[in-house]
Amino acid sequence: MNSSLEKRWRRDSSPIFSTKRIMGKNNTEKQIRIEEKELLPNGFFTKDGVRVCKINRVPMITTAEVTVVAAHSPSLIFVRITNHIRDKLVLREPSKVAPLDEHELVEFYYVMCPIEERAYGRARILKIIKDPKDSTKKLVQLILIDDGTIVWADSTSLVSMDPDRSTGVKDFAYHPWQVQAISLAGIRPKKTPQNLDQKWSENVTKRLQRLVNGYQTFKVKAVTLSMTNNDYGVASVASLFGLHVRKEAEEGEIRSRNHNLLPEEIDIGSMLAGGLPREVEAIRLYDGKKQERFEMRMTEDEKKQSKMEPFIEDYRKQCIMGWKDDVKENEERADSWANNLNSVEIKDWTLEELESKKYTYQSRIYISLEGAHTISPWEFYGRPIKIVVDKEEVEKVEKEGGEENCDPSGGEMQIKEAVMLGQADAMLKGNNVLKNHATELDLYYSKDGNRKQITKEEIERVHSDNGRVYGICQASESRAEYTGQWQRVEVLQTNEISAIVRFLDSGGTDMVMYGALFHINPIHTIEPALCVQLCVHGMKCAGKESWTGGGSSNEKHKSIELFRRLMREDLPLSLSVYRTSDYLIPHEDFLREQRSKREAFMRKGVMFVNEMKVHGGTDDILAELRDPSLNLVRKDPYAPFQIKTPSN
Structure with a gap:
């Protein structure tokens, strides 16, 4: 700049603030005692017969x-x-927009400017010049008030922020700048x-x-x-x-x-x-x-650029073609799928589906651990990630690499680092999948027309038929900071004023108010849950207490603390999965009992693990937890409960 x-x-x-002088008794300048302050209006309003806009900035005072x-x-x-709420102040399809009126194309007026392909962000006009190539056109310099960057755009690419003209921006002018x-x-x-x-x-x-x-x-x-x-x-x-x-x-x-x-x-x-x-x-x-x-001293390059035609991104050179604005159709569609709560289903991962989708390698599943939601060895969460691009590439490495690329001890194949560089970003790619998914949900459910609240009665009606309830939850601020504000959930149980939900894509459970639960559009139920719930099978706490029950014995506290420390978040974990919770010995009738009595590992879709390794390692990371000298856990082939075998 x-x-x-x-x-x-x-x-x-x-x-x-507008200020007003209060005069003394004699109305002399010396007897002015205070200034009354009145907050200036925010948003769009009419002043002297002209439609104007003011968007406040929040000063940094702390x-x-x-x-x-x-x-x-x-x-x-x-x-x-x-x-911040910057992403909520981005205008996307479908929404009605209007080109700028003459009174809006003036310096320091607030408008909507393309910030990427097919998306508008809030901006303020700084400068208007004639197009050097076409005197009938105008080029506009703007500051993106939620990004703090300066851009140039053709005036025809801009649309109005006035809610009386562009219905999709009904409250955009009432939120302060998202940058300070x-x-x-x-x-x-x-x-x-x-x-x-x-x-x-x-x-x-x-x-x-x-x-x-x-x-x-x-x-x-x-x-x-x-x-x-x-x-x-x-x-x-x-x-x-x-x-x-x-x-x-x-x-x-x-x-x-x-x-x-x-x-x-x-x-x-x-x-x-x-x-x-x-x-x-x-x-x-x-x-x-x-x-x-x-001020900053203007460089020679800036002096040259000031005499040249401003650079304009392609998506700011003209109005967005084919912009969809049928909001009514979108709202009617939201009402139609909101009436089918009992038919909505988000599938749990199965071992066969993980293998078909190439989330496995050499019969092991690879995950990125969600350490913030690790409760105990009987309840923790991870997101399946792809450690290899495709089977053909691995076969090529194995065929061409020969013994040089293989573990001579007969263990897992160790791909050389030079080859692994192509796969080493598996966790980052997995995070990007989660981030893109969260952005899609945030953009869709941030619009009022795409939300319809789920009532307690609706949930209990489906639960009474032993059904599962899925929806969208407005996440808490701490959770939303990492994984988005609007998240897919399964409602596990209810009480008078709140419900317990499992977050299907970010892991963990939480208690939320009914006002935070909304119906989910079927288009967002196609993909299985991005995060799976896991449970270690074959061991239990050495003390008298269970990992899922109350109390805080020394064995329980230390075993959970050690388990959390052993679980790596910085590297992929490879798991040997024994069975899923679909093989529960307790009959389905048992699951119809009071939901509040069910243990976490009794939920549908839980995967039971009997071995875990850090990617590239050879040792089972649970071995230290099982160390007899620590006396923290006991082996038990039926813990947390007996599991059916295929012959059953």
Whole structure:
């Protein structure tokens, strides 16, 4: 971003409060005592006969965990808090949109701009110029207010954000910017003969961008202001700390997703000043009001580019062709499938289906462990992943590699690292499958017309017929942060005010209110659950207590703690699956008993495991848990219960 853009990303003043002077008795200027503040309206409204729009920005006034989405200079960094709703403010089909009116195509007006193929995001117009190739057309420079990036677009590609014209954006104008602008506290450009006007150089900005690219998340700590600033368009003065990701606290100790990030606060401003002492100067700062914001010096390349035609992505060169806007048809379809709760089914994985879909290799299933939901050896969860691309490729490796690629001891074939590099990203690919699935559900169920609530009576009616109830659940904030807000669930049991559900794609169970449960569209039931529930077969707790019962004996506590530590999350696990819960000896009549009395391993689709290895390893990781000297578990061929054999 060049210096002119740093001035133009906002208006000269963006107040959030209107002020009113209160005069003294004699109405003299000296006797003005206070200023009353009135919050300015947010969203679309009519002012002086003209339709206008205001979308507030939230200043950074405290400490927060964020991601950096755009670093234009040390005086202008856009960050986004982790619990943002940016994805909910993206307009997709089907929804009704309208081209811009003349009064909307003006500087600083809010519009919807293409952010990718067939999707619109919120934007604000910064500049309008004539198309150098066609004087009848206009090119528009915009800032994407939820991404903090500057783009150019043809004016015909933009659509209205006014809910009176584009029905799909009914509340978009009432949510604040999803990015917040900050200015790094405690640093400034060093004043030198070559930089008398104290502007940031290109070298400083590039160093800043390299620094922020090295961290996944950051902590922002706002600097206290001696006076409240009513101009919320000004970048907030704050310190930025990189949170260093440490995978292991110590050798052999693997932490779950919720505990593997050990924050090590790296002050980005200090690193910038320490790395470029000739260009950046550190200063003491006690009052954020005194921190100056500095412009960036325009480079020679930017000067050349300013004289050239702006670069425009193909999907911003014209209106989106064939945009679907039949919202009514979509809502009627949602009503039709909402009436068939008892016929909705999401299939559990079977061993045969896992093999046919190539989730197995040499008769073993590979999973990515969901460590955050590991309860005990009798209840844990994992997502099947593909460790090889296809059978033909493995056969080719085995045929061409000969003995060089095989384990001479007769164990699992060990594919050489040079070949494995093509498969080493199996966990990342598995995560991408989950992420894409979550995005699809979020985009669909975030629209009111695609949701219809499930009632307690509907659930109990299906349960009374021994049926299974599937739906969509609005997940809690902590769960939604990783795996999406709208998730597929099975309702396991109910009580007066809430229900217990199993999350089919992210693993684990939770208690949720009925208001968070909605009918699921049949198109989202085709794929089996992405996550399977697992149970170790053939052993039980050495103490008197069961892993599933109450109490906290020493054996129970230590065995669960050791089991969690042994379960690796950073590498795929290969499992030998003995049977699934379809082979339960307790008759189906037993499962018709009160649902609250059922153990977790009695659920449908649970897979019983008798051996686990870390991918590439040869030792059963359960061997340490079974170590007799620890006296934590006992072998029992019928634990947690007897399982039918095929001959039964």
